[in-house]
Amino acid sequence: MFDIKWIRDNADAFDEGLKRRGLEAQAAEIIALDDKRRACLTALQDAQSRRNAASKEIGKAKAAKDDATVSNLMGEVAELKDRIAKGENDERKLDAEIRETLEVIPNLPRADVPDGADEKSNVEARKIGTPRKFDFAPKQHFEIGEALGLMDFEAAQKISGARFVVLKGALARLERAIGSFMLDLHTGEFGYTEVNPPLLVKDQAAYGTGNLPKFAEDLFKTTNDFWLIPTAEISLTNLVRESIIEEAQLPMRLTAWTPCFRSEAGAAGKDTRGMIRQHQFSKVELVSITTPDKSLDEHERLTSCAEEVLKRLGLPFRTMLLSTGDMGFASQKTYDIEVWLPGQNAYREISSCSVCGDFQARRMDARYRPKDGGKPVHVHTLNGSGLAVGRTLIAVLENYQQADGTVAIPEALRPYMAGLTVIERANSGI
Structure with a gap:
């Protein structure tokens, strides 16, 4: 706004x-x-x-x-x-x-954002890690998961329809391990405060982050006028709505691991197989609330925190600076982190890290009181995935797959897997 x-x-x-x-x-x-x-x-x-x-x-x-x-x-x-x-x-x-x-006019891009109509004009900021050379043809995650008997799209279809999945056994535990690892890293090393926020929000909360009114069709709405969150960014950022914070409380760094719900209204025909694009998925979100003079540095810091997850997991990735035609509605500047998926032979988005300036703060009436006096000033808000848990699971399956169909568990996740080092085919079960 x-x-x-x-x-x-x-x-x-x-x-x-x-x-x-x-x-x-x-x-x-x-x-x-x-x-x-x-x-x-x-x-x-x-x-x-x-x-x-x-x-x-x-x-x-x-x-x-x-x-x-x-x-x-x-x-x-x-x-x-x-x-x-x-x-x-x-x-x-x-x-x-x-x-x-x-309210339907997007935020203005910063001067250092590349001009362009779409993702073709994005600029690579850095590339970390070397894709593994396989001595066999790497499979896509859904081929691996189904062969293990632990990823069931057919059962999900019967229960809920397309773009849902049922994870079982070791894969369900692996997803839990990934989320727990991310939360422990962000809270233990990077100073984020863990929050367990509401998954249902009111109109004004979705309006505050810029999801309403322009993107209503991308959300799920209940019959009693709540919205299911498409990302915990909505709940976390709105914690400062209609408030005046003391400057000494900033920066405020928040994280949450939540389910997320998206209608994928514009995704017809895209990623119809597998877990890449689903109506329900889980994500660890990072949100920062800070002062205008610190927001650009905070953007670099937030992005590096998300990147560190992939470094610890040994997953190759690249970080892209998005062009004016590819970045989100509320963003002034966005980095997309794309992880390497050998089954697709491509880099795919696993996180978007954005600085929004005071765009969301004006919609929420979120301000801070300068420590040297003067009238309250709108805060700057930032958000990013740290990371999308389901897509991280996909990346682990594809990058750590083995010739016999099993999947090695990355060292960083083994403390969360009760001694399991390799995921093998399930012998029996639902």
């Missing part, structure tokens, strides 16, 4: 930012709407002032027993009452029109 005053003072920069996003200029239209609202507000204030003055004059006229003047003034007050009611209604409509215009 943008500040109208900022748009007035920086109209050219605002339109240039929209142009880089592939959008038409809107500053003039927004300023004209605001001029109309201001004129309406001025007329309303004038009418209210005149009504107050006329009411006092009525009292004086009554005291003077000037019935004619009283009658004229009472007629004027009645007319002013109608004018004020209409003015208040007009102001509400103009306020709503401005809000509805602003």
Whole structure:
């Protein structure tokens, strides 16, 4: 959400930012709407002032027993009452029109974000690790999981339909191990506070992070007007909504391991096999709340925390700086971390780490009080996956698969696997 005053003072920069996003200029239209609202507000204030003055004059006229003047003034007050009611209604409509215009405009990209229409213009920031050379044809994760008898898409289809999976036995434990490992790393070494947040949120929470109103079709909504979270970013970031935080409390670093729910409305025909793109998946989320002068450094730090998970697991990856046409609605700048999947012979996204500036904070009215005094200032918010647990499971299966169909367990996960070092085919079970 943008500040109208900022748009007035920086109209050219605002339109240039929209142009880089592939959008038409809107500053003039927004300023004209605001001029109309201001004129309406001025007329309303004038009418209210005149009504107050006329009411006092009525009292004086009554005291003077000037019935004619009283009658004229009472007629004027009645007319002013109608004018004020209409003015208040007009102001509400103009306020709503401005809000509805602003709330669907994406955040503006930072100067160092590459221009481009889509992912083809993304820029590789770094590449870590060397893909393993196999002496056999590597399989995709769903081939491995199904052959082990521990990944069941058919059962999930009967229960819930497409884009769901049932994990069993050692694979279910492996997913739990991955999530626990990530939480322990982020809380134990990187200073994040673990949170167990709500999975159901109200409209204003989803609005605060920019998921509503523009992306309602990507979410699942309950029959009693809650939204299932598509990411714990919503719950974690909204912990500071409608509040003023002392600067000494910042940066605030939060993490949560939660189920996530997405309708995948625009994903028809994409990744229909396997676990890459599902309606329900789990993710460890990282959220930072900080001051404007620290947000860029915090972005680099948050991204490095997510990368460290892959380093500890021995999974090759690359980090991409997204172009203006590929980054998310609320983002000023985004790094995508892509893990190597030998079964697909490709790098695939496993985390997006974004700095949002004060874009979300304005929607949530989240501010901090500077330690040196002065009026409260909007915080800056950041978020990223640290990591998507299901996709990490996929990466482990494909990178640690062995010729006999078994899967070696990475050293970092073995303390969570009750002594298991290799996942073998299940002998029996559901």
